[in-house]
Amino acid sequence: MKISPAHIIRLYDRFEFLDKEGSGQLRLEDFAEVKELAMNPIGDRIIGAFFSPGQETVDFPSFVRILAHFRPTDKNRAKDSTQPEPVNSRTSKLKFAFQLYDQDRDGKISRAELLQVLREMLGMQVTEEQLESIADRAIQEADLDRDDAISFEEFRKSLEKVNIEHKMSIRFLR
Amino acid sequence: INTWRSQFSQLTFIGEIPPKPTGSVTVLPPIKPNDGPQAFPDAEKENLPVFTMDYPRIQIPFEITLWVLLASFAKIGFHVYHKITVWVPESCLLISIGLIVGAIMHSVHEEPPAVLTSNVFFLYMLPPIVLDSGYFMPIRPFFENVGTVLWFAVVGTLWNSIGIGMSLFAICQIEAFGVQDINLQENLLFATIISAVDPVAVLSVFEDVSVNEQLYIVVFGECLFNDAVTVVLYNMFNFVAEMPVVEPVDVFLGVARFFVVGLGGMGFGVLFGFAAAFTTRFTANVREIEPLFIFMYSYLAYLVAELFAISSIMAIVTCALTMKYYVEENVSQRSCTTIRHVIKMLGSISETLIFFFLGVVTITTEHEWNWGYILFTLLFAFVWRGLGVLVLTQIINPFRTIPFNLKDQFGLGYGGLRGAISFALAFTLPDNIGRRQLFITATIAIIIFTVFIQGISIRPLIEFINVRRTNRNLGTINVEVHCRLMEHTIAGIEDLCGQWSHYYWKDKFLKFNNRVLRKILIRDNRAESSIVALYKKLELQNAMEILDTVSGDISAAPSIVSLYEEKKSSAKPKKKFMAADLRNMHDLLSKNMYKIRQRTVAYTRKHALPNESQTKEILMRRHASIRRSLRPGSFQSSVVPKSHKYFSLPAGKSLDSKFPPGRLSHAGKLSKPSLKGCTLYSNQLPHMPYGGLFC
Numbered sequence: 011m012k013i014s015p016a017h018i019i020r021l022y023d024r025f026e027f028l029d030k031e032g033s034g035q036l037r038l039e040d041f042a043e044v045k046e047l048a049m050n051p052i053g054d055r056i057i058g059a060f061f062s063p064g065q066e067t068v069d070f071p072s073f074v075r076i077l078a079h080f081r082p083t084d085k086n087r088a089k090d091s092t093q094p095e096p097v098n099s100r101t102s103k104l105k106f107a108f109q110l111y112d113q114d115r116d117g118k119i120s121r122a123e124l125l126q127v128l129r130e131m132l133g134m135q136v137t138e139e140q141l142e143s144i145a146d147r148a149i150q151e152a153d154l155d156r157d158d159a160i161s162f163e164e165f166r167k168s169l170e171k172v173n174i175e176h177k178m179s180i181r182f183l184r
Numbered sequence: 185i186n187t188w189r190s191q192f193s194q195l196t197f198i199g200e201i202p203p204k205p206t207g208s209v210t211v212l213p214p215i216k217p218n219d220g221p222q223a224f225p226d227a228e229k230e231n232l233p234v235f236t237m238d239y240p241r242i243q244i245p246f247e248i249t250l251w252v253l254l255a256s257f258a259k260i261g262f263h264v265y266h267k268i269t270v271w272v273p274e275s276c277l278l279i280s281i282g283l284i285v286g287a288i289m290h291s292v293h294e295e296p297p298a299v300l301t302s303n304v305f306f307l308y309m310l311p312p313i314v315l316d317s318g319y320f321m322p323i324r325p326f327f328e329n330v331g332t333v334l335w336f337a338v339v340g341t342l343w344n345s346i347g348i349g350m351s352l353f354a355i356c357q358i359e360a361f362g363v364q365d366i367n368l369q370e371n372l373l374f375a376t377i378i379s380a381v382d383p384v385a386v387l388s389v390f391e392d393v394s395v396n397e398q399l400y401i402v403v404f405g406e407c408l409f410n411d412a413v414t415v416v417l418y419n420m421f422n423f424v425a426e427m428p429v430v431e432p433v434d435v436f437l438g439v440a441r442f443f444v445v446g447l448g449g450m451g452f453g454v455l456f457g458f459a460a461a462f463t464t465r466f467t468a469n470v471r472e473i474e475p476l477f478i479f480m481y482s483y484l485a486y487l488v489a490e491l492f493a494i495s496s497i498m499a500i501v502t503c504a505l506t507m508k509y510y511v512e513e514n515v516s517q518r519s520c521t522t523i524r525h526v527i528k529m530l531g532s533i534s535e536t537l538i539f540f541f542l543g544v545v546t547i548t549t550e551h552e553w554n555w556g557y558i559l560f561t562l563l564f565a566f567v568w569r570g571l572g573v574l575v576l577t578q579i580i581n582p583f584r585t586i587p588f589n590l591k592d593q594f595g596l597g598y599g600g601l602r603g604a605i606s607f608a609l610a611f612t613l614p615d616n617i618g619r620r621q622l623f624i625t626a627t628i629a630i631i632i633f634t635v636f637i638q639g640i641s642i643r644p645l646i647e648f649i650n651v652r653r654t655n656r657n658l659g660t661i662n663v664e665v666h667c668r669l670m671e672h673t674i675a676g677i678e679d680l681c682g683q684w685s686h687y688y689w690k691d692k693f694l695k696f697n698n699r700v701l702r703k704i705l706i707r708d709n710r711a712e713s714s715i716v717a718l719y720k721k722l723e724l725q726n727a728m729e730i731l732d733t734v735s736g737d738i739s740a741a742p743s744i745v746s747l748y749e750e751k752k753s754s755a756k757p758k759k760k761f762m763a764a765d766l767r768n769m770h771d772l773l774s775k776n777m778y779k780i781r782q783r784t785v786a787y788t789r790k791h792a793l794p795n796e797s798q799t800k801e802i803l804m805r806r807h808a809s810i811r812r813s814l815r816p817g818s819f820q821s822s823v824v825p826k827s828h829k830y831f832s833l834p835a836g837k838s839l840d841s842k843f844p845p846g847r848l849s850h851a852g853k854l855s856k857p858s859l860k861g862c863t864l865y866s867n868q869l870p871h872m873p874y875g876g877l878f879c
Contacts (some may be wrong), residue, residue, distance in 0.1 A: 021681070024681060028680075041680070044679060044680055046675075046676070046679035047676055047679055047680060048802075048803065048806075049799045049802060049803070050672055050675060050676045050679070050802075051672055051778045051802050052669065052672050052673065052676070053676055054806070056672075056673055056676040056677065056680070077677065077681065080674070080677055106673075107666065107669065107670055107673065110669065110673065111669075127665075127669065128665065130805075131665070131668060131669065131672070131777050131778055132772075132773075132776045132777055132778070133776040133777075133778065133798070133801060134801050134805070135776065136772060136776050140769075140772055143765070143769065144661060144665075144769050144772070144773070147661050147765075147766070147769060148660075148661045148662045148665060151660045151661060151662050152662050165666075168660065168662045168663065168666070169662070169663065169666055171663070172663060172666075172667060174670075177667065177670045177671070177674070178670055178673070178674065179674075180674060180677060180678055180681070
């Protein structure tokens with residue numbers, strides 16, 4: 011199921027609106043201009059997810075490709091292993107979330123990375139020790155192979171009961 | 185004059201006045217002050233009075249001030265003992281104090297202040313409250329729910345009025361209650377008065393119960409907008425009550441009148457809103473009186489609407505909604521703060537006074553009590569509202585993006601409190617209605633019942649049935665953290681996509697806004713960077729200044745540099761976590777994790793200005809981490825990804841003028857902002873340490 015042309019047009023309008031310079035590419039500053047993202051605790055990470063490693067700008071196809079992660083999952087899709095995984099499948103959505111944690115792209119969420127995210131998401135009254143205990147506990151729960159980090163499989167397993175398709179979907183991108 | 189008077193009275197003491205000489209001029213004989221008994225002190229020697237008193241001159245303002253102070257002291261008093269306000273809403277406490285004061289006044293046979301008429305209520309006490317509600321109304325949720333709001337406001341009120349009216353009429357037929365003389369029109373009129381859900385009462389109760397956003401908006405909106413319907417019905421039934429027969433023409437005219445009232449109210453509001461916005465475009469040189477325009481225009485909207493007997497509440501609410509957006513861009517930061525504070529203050533005072541006087545007047549008016557009528561009124565009000573909510577939600581749920589579940593419906597139904605508006609309307613009932621006193625008594629009874637019983641019990645009931653609270657034991661720490669992360673992600677992506685969702689009209693309006701309206705109504709409409717606007721709005725400039733001067737040792741702010749150091753200390757022994765520890769952790773997370781887009785937080789404290797501390801924390805933290813990551817020594821670690829390095833500090837050209845020069849000096853050399861591309865690479869840093877951000 012493809013995104014409808016009307017949606018693409020709207021997304022393009024939005025892309026143009028964000029692209030203050032009219033260069034056809036979005037830069038970091040354009041993303042930074044969206045003030046709600048500035049107020050979002052993990053705003054930086056979300057913006058970072060749009061930029062492939064080494065890239066400094068985002069063109070429209072890449073923009074749409076990232077946003078496509080958030081389309082509601084097509085539940086009736088036949089599980090065909092010869093076709094590549096659609097970008098809005100459960101696994102892909104989980105991978106997106108995983109990469110928000112795993113900024114150095116080594117395939118694991120280290121304790122430090124987890125701690126960093128926790129720092130960003132919690133208010134200033136929480137002390138460093140409390141943060142560390144939370145991080146320790148999180149790793150303890152999820153880490154099955156005892157390497158003190160959470161791999162993607164462990165991440166997926168810890169969230170198996172959560173309705174990811176619902177949580178990571180934006181209805182109007184259908 | 186005094187000396188003359190005293191001399192004259194001396195004269196009468198003496199005796200007869202000597203006969204007047206017949207002739208032209210009547211002259212009193214010369215007065216010899218030394219004759220006769222000295223009854224009064226020697227008039228010519230009166231001294232300058234050192235201490236005089238003239239009460240009647242200042243009586244009215246003085247009494248008003250005293251009443252306001254008294255009510256405010258009551259408010260202070262409630263908060264001294266915290267536990268009370270948790271269980272008993274403030275409105276109840278205020279009414280109770282009013283009752284006590286009223287009882288005192290009654291026992292000394294004093295009259296309540298003559299200023300307490302329904303005119304005073306509608307013209308002076310109600311506008312500030314409605315302005316407060318309108319100005320701080322959360323706009324986006326409101327427009328997302330506008331259909332539901334109007335549905336409940338219009339159809340719901342109609343349903344209630346007609347339902348209650350008819351049932352009461354049916355009851356009146358029963359001989360035992362002795363109210364057979366009330367005809368259908370009068371019943372309907374009374375029903376209209378008491379079906380008006382009151383914003384003042386509802387909001388003061390809902391503030392203590394943290395309800396979800398949807399529910400809040402719908403109840404809030406319903407209260408504000410059912411005024412249009414109430415006004416129309418009230419006037420219509422009033423008019424009709426005098427007539428023996430109702431014709432279909434009148435019903436049709438009633439419907440037409442409703443549209444005039446509703447749309448007219450909104451139209452006037454929008455008109456005055458734009459006028460205010462336009463005026464503030466030119467106030468750059470008269471900053472001190474900027475707030476005045478806001479108040480004058482809103483009040484004017486209200487009064488003009490009252491002039492034409494159209495819905496003044498809708499007028500003032502629409503005015504506030506319209507002008508807020510444009511005015512806050514035109515007006516200086518200080519004026520903006522002043523406006524907000526003054527609106528809150530006036531609203532708070534008015535509300536306090538209203539409830540207080542409600543209590544006082546309850547005691548001092550004459551009552552006519554009729555058990556049957558009043559009890560059935562209570563019953564029907566309750567039943568019809570419940571039924572109304574059930575039926576209406578069934579109809580409108582399919583159209584809603586987030587349907588109402590049963591708990592929401594309970595909140596909607598049970599939260600329909602009546603308050604001062606019903607009260608004032610009851611007082612304006614014309615005298616030719618036979619049972620006026622009965623109606624007044626019944627209205628007061630309903631108000632007191634709903635405010636006290638429903639107001640006090642709504643909180644425990646909602647907590648009891650509300651399973652929407654995060655269930656503590658569900659899910660591990662992992663799940664909680666990851667879910668919140670995902671929620672933030674979705675919120676961020678939605679914001680990035682610009683909320684266009686599927687609202688065609690909103691898109692259109694926003695385009696129109698940008699192209700036409702902003703140019704006309706906003707002074708200096710360069711495309712100001714929205715980040716700059718955000719920082720201005722949060723008055724973060726001062727914060728940033730402080731952050732700069734303190735040489736970087738802000739222990740609370742997280743540091744990206746530590747990412748590198750963390751990797752060393754991985755050889756820690758595994759900790760054992762007890763159940764109590766887990767519970768604490770869950771507690772910690774649920775209390776301290778930042779909420780998404782500050783949704784419900786902002787609306788639950790009615791008497792406080794919207795709390796922006798969460799946003800400030802996030803922004804300050806980001807700022808601090810940027811600063812820290814820019815220190816020359818901190819770039820050994822190549823681990824730090826680029827996406828962490830910059831952010832949300834504005835690329836707008838005008839930024840350096842917004843910040844005081846002091847901060848630029850920290851940066852050393854700052855090249856003039858002609859650079860657009862501000863990505864930071866470590867090799868750029870030695871040349872533009874700090875200024876690189878401000879291009």
